Amino acid sequence: xxxxxxxxxxxxxxSAGGLGSLALAGMLGRQSHAAAENPLAPHxxxxxxxxxxxxxxxxxxxxxxxxxxxxxxKLIADHGKEVTIDNWQGKTGAFKRSLIGPHWGFxxxxxxxxxxxxxxxxxxxxxxxxxxIRSMESDHTNHYEATLEIHTGSFTFARxxxxxxxxxxxxxxxQNLPSFVAIAPKSPYAGTQTWGSDFLPGCHQxxxxxxxxxxxxxxxxxxxxxxxxxxxxxxxxxVNRRHAEARDLDAALEARIRSFETAFGMQSEAxxxxxxxxxxxxxxxxxxxxxxxxxxxxxxCLVARRMAERGVRFIELIDVGSSSNWDAHGDMKTxxxxxxxxxxxxxxxxxxxxxxxxxxxxxxxxxxxxxxxxYHTEAGHKGREHHHQAFSSWMAGxxxxxxxxxxxxxxxxxxxxxxxxxxxxFHATILHLLGLDHEKLTYRLLA
Amino acid sequence: MVSGRLDSSPGEGHPFPAVNxxxxxxxxxxxxxxxxxxxxxxxMTPRLGRHPFLALFDGADANASTPDRAVTTVPTxxxxxxxAPLLHEESQAFAGxxxxxxDTKARTELAYRTALARRPDDAEIAACRSFxxxxxxxxxxxxxPAEQHELLAWAAFARTLFASNEFLYID
Numbered sequence: 001x002x003x004x005x006x007x008x009x010x011x012x013x014x015s016a017g018g019l020g021s022l023a024l025a026g027m028l029g030r031q032s033h034a035a036a037e038n039p040l041a042p043h044x045x046x047x048x049x050x051x052x053x054x055x056x057x058x059x060x061x062x063x064x065x066x067x068x069x070x071x072x073x074k075l076i077a078d079h080g081k082e083v084t085i086d087n088w089q090g091k092t093g094a095f096k097r098s099l100i101g102p103h104w105g106f107x108x109x110x111x112x113x114x115x116x117x118x119x120x121x122x123x124x125x126x127x128x129x130x131x132x133i134r135s136m137e138s139d140h141t142n143h144y145e146a147t148l149e150i151h152t153g154s155f156t157f158a159r160x161x162x163x164x165x166x167x168x169x170x171x172x173x174x175q176n177l178p179s180f181v182a183i184a185p186k187s188p189y190a191g192t193q194t195w196g197s198d199f200l201p202g203c204h205q206x207x208x209x210x211x212x213x214x215x216x217x218x219x220x221x222x223x224x225x226x227x228x229x230x231x232x233x234x235x236x237x238x239v240n241r242r243h244a245e246a247r248d249l250d251a252a253l254e255a256r257i258r259s260f261e262t263a264f265g266m267q268s269e270a271x272x273x274x275x276x277x278x279x280x281x282x283x284x285x286x287x288x289x290x291x292x293x294x295x296x297x298x299x300x301c302l303v304a305r306r307m308a309e310r311g312v313r314f315i316e317l318i319d320v321g322s323s324s325n326w327d328a329h330g331d332m333k334t335x336x337x338x339x340x341x342x343x344x345x346x347x348x349x350x351x352x353x354x355x356x357x358x359x360x361x362x363x364x365x366x367x368x369x370x371x372x373x374x375y376h377t378e379a380g381h382k383g384r385e386h387h388h389q390a391f392s393s394w395m396a397g398x399x400x401x402x403x404x405x406x407x408x409x410x411x412x413x414x415x416x417x418x419x420x421x422x423x424x425x426f427h428a429t430i431l432h433l434l435g436l437d438h439e440k441l442t443y444r445l446l447a
Numbered sequence: 448m449v450s451g452r453l454d455s456s457p458g459e460g461h462p463f464p465a466v467n468x469x470x471x472x473x474x475x476x477x478x479x480x481x482x483x484x485x486x487x488x489x490x491m492t493p494r495l496g497r498h499p500f501l502a503l504f505d506g507a508d509a510n511a512s513t514p515d516r517a518v519t520t521v522p523t524x525x526x527x528x529x530x531a532p533l534l535h536e537e538s539q540a541f542a543g544x545x546x547x548x549x550d551t552k553a554r555t556e557l558a559y560r561t562a563l564a565r566r567p568d569d570a571e572i573a574a575c576r577s578f579x580x581x582x583x584x585x586x587x588x589x590x591x592p593a594e595q596h597e598l599l600a601w602a603a604f605a606r607t608l609f610a611s612n613e614f615l616y617i618d
Contacts, residue, residue, distance in 0.1 A: 175522075189473055192502065217526070218526040218530040218531050221529070222529070223530075225589050231582055231585060236610045239608075239613070240612045243613045256615070259522050262522035263524075263529060266526060323475055
């Protein structure tokens, strides 16, 4: 555009007289609030916040509640007995089913004596730091829908993920790193919708980090030398400043100039987050990691702690993908390697955060999309089907009461008996601990 | 487009695997991404995922009606302009075109006319000359082959144009 002719943007701004100056005043007013310029700048909370960041551990496929955190002595006693249930995979009626007792033993952990199954011995050892929720309830029996619901609250339409809402509501402390990350070796059932921002601005979408040597796309410098890249960025900044000076007070142009500075910072900060060489041998051993290892749930958990330390707001860890997961229709024994993959690492995460004095401000959440049926059509069957009517989760740190269990199911773990925690309540609780009122956290989409 | 590598022909069928080889289920979802040098309107739109490029630059969500696109400016986008293989490949292709001109002034003019649809002013030609000279000198200290230095320096200049706000914003 010739410097002698006003651009469309300048024309609107300068020629419209009264209207233009009103609009400009409005824009300046908003600019004084940093968030208008940078949607990721930290925002004030609705309520006093107990937690500053969230580490969300998501187990793919549906972890059996009655073989993890929901101890049911009567189910053990009545193994093989026939029951009539009124809801089968969301269909109502009268269905005769055979009760199947748990395949693993239970034992009380810590001073609280909360029962945890033998699948999770490490988690049992830190159970005094957890609030175990045994009354979770979801709405859909399929993986895809239930995965969406536990992440977005909706099992029908695409909606923003909980991490995107948190990023939108709070912004983030470290502008050199994404506000919301999803560290997942494989794609879960709902793919990128799991961490999608949907109708919220794209900067709130989860950055997918794939465990391995290059976890963030384009994070490594491609220019032949650092000083050559600086030379390029200097030139870009100079050209952009000259361009912006001719178009005064344009926040979009300013924001883009700044994004290059941040990206330059990210190139050094992001690889540093993933560099575990400065961690002590003791810390690596706590997480069950070998020196140089860049994969596994232990790596994911340790990287999550390093991100929380650096001010990343919402860190989601997904254990496995949409196959070979907790979906044990055929044989419950498949829970064993999956539990082994996560148990030590997640206990280490809670312990490590506590030792560093970070647990008070870091909320650790453990969940799955649904539980598994305490019964089967076929007596003595080795597997279990999907069960969204009741399942278990836990939370730790971030202002959550520790060493307690919340809610319960009936004698067999079939339905919630008291203190129902629907997925929506679960999300509202997470937001509340972060100082966000779920009824005030809204986004004006079309109006 | 400015690098001359955009294929402007209409899109054709995507290289979907033969139907009889399909074994897709919710446990093994269809997640393919097909790269293309044609216009992005011809990219295959997967329902379960998002093309990584469109996800990075606020492409519409294929699962919802999108009357108004979100506009974001985030550092992961800047990382793309700085380090993405695509940007480096295209900038070298563009530099190859510029080297067809004999002197710095002519190359700068071709670059500005092609990328920004205007002529550079004298200050801009001088800034370009200084940038390319400094970059060429800087390359000597790296392990890049000497015969590529001219191309790499102009490719770097091309990237500064591609990353500029003037290139991105129409106004």
